[in-house]
Amino acid sequence: MAEKNPYELDFEKYIRNTEPAKKDKTYAWTTAIGLQQVDGLTPSKYLFDTAKRNIEGEITFDEAKSLIDTYYESKTERLDTSEERTEEADKVASRIAQIISEKSFNFSPSHLIAIHGRLFEGIFKFAGKLRDYDISKREWVLDGDTVMYGAAFELKMALDYDFEQERNFNYKNLSIEEIVKHITFFVSRLWQIHAFGEGNTRTTAVFTIKYLRSLGFNVNNDIFAENSWYFRNALVRANYNNLQKGIQENPEFLERFFRNLLMGEHNELKNRYCHIRYNEKVAINSQKSSDKVAIKQKSSDIILNYLKDNESINNLKAREITGLSSAGVRKIFTKLETEGLIVGFGENKGRLYKLK
Template sequence: MPKSQNPFEIDFDSYILQSEPSMQEKGKLWQTAIGLQQVDGLTPSKYLYETAKRNIDGEITIEEAKQLIDSYYESKENRTSNDDDKEEADKVSVRIREILAENTFSFTPDLLLSIHKRLFEGVFYKVKAGQFRNYNISKKEWVLDGESVFYANADMIYQTLDYDFSHEKTFDYSKLTMEEKINHLARFIANIWQIHPFGEGNTRTTAVFTIKYLNSLGFKVNNEPF
């Protein structure tokens, strides 16, 4: 992740390179969680960075960090649209940090639902967290130079996901080179993303799922691929 010029950000690289193992790991998790907000053009607040630093330093637990972020926005007055963006970035960052630290994984479409619900419950109001969309959408994507993408029909989302998951679950990686493995994994993840099962939050949900899936396969992943 490129180093930001924001003066209150943590120097994650210093934590990762110079700290004890537990601090290194927490630094990596926070770096990924915060970095993934960039896929939707969001930047966390100064308070989130301060809270992340306290967690990395061992001063507070991740659960206490979540509570501090929630309380911070509950008590905030005279809100602006910028505050709404900061709240989304802060809350989703701390939730990603929590999920990525958990040593659990289930290779099913239901995990996508679970991740989406945990990331966006109480954050999104126009769409329901943890539910597949029930309407068809198409959007112009900046990653495709503004070209439109047509996603899966709403009434076929679960069936399409189930097909892709079933195919991936039985796929044999044993005879592939590393490059071939990576190419296949990239195709699988691209298929999941193009289904776009949720009204909002697809990229971050898919990214978190991807990191956990790759970790389960023995890969070490940060936010840079995203």
């Protein structure tokens, strides 16, 4: 489970002790906030305060979105990079919460594209537009390799085909296990098309939640909030092939996610399990001290590999990608700093680490 933002703790009381309307709004907000972790984004205190006002019934979702947009429009000074990322987290979170709370849904490529447009309007110039260039993304879970994403020239055709196949699929008389396997297949293929240059995973997650609800599933959004980084890593593994290294696409990790979501199972969703070099034997024997050392060493490699492709990392992100506790991550940071491999900046929860 991801480490909670200090502002988020009060949300739990709404889920435990309030009426259904407040609980529904709380689930929408916690999911919206959790999904920002896919891109290492953390919303501001202002966003959390605005969310609480919405949950308490003081303002509507529309008013919450308007307040967030106005808050950043009123800033006269140019934002630095970290502030721009916070702005993106706040705006996209407020929009996800709004969309998730809405009852309307249309199973079509145009609706998927419209969701992307609503989420990233004013943030990305290409919001609501299919990408017109080919992409690759270095993944820590693949040791820096990339999934083969859909070619730009055929994105529209690929979307139309996958949606048509799913629209004509007959779920009648299927067991819940068969339904989960099929949904895993559909969502993984939808994500692999990667219709948008940025924001694809968040858009896919929102669309998936809406689609599952349209199928009659009472989706508890908590799993998306708490395992958003795992969700992305599982999608990566479901679409990665490297036969030269003996690696084939593996939907097992994503299927565990959906089994928890739709069947109420409690499969462990650890990010390190998704890594192509993860040794299941280490997991089975992790009680032994020698194996614990191996896990720490592997976690160090995961953090260093992440920093090769990203400017910095914090405790929250390190926990997500390694599956370690906050204390375990701090020990690794200390070890890597002592070895002169990384350097830390800032204090306490806001401390960041970069390659030295």
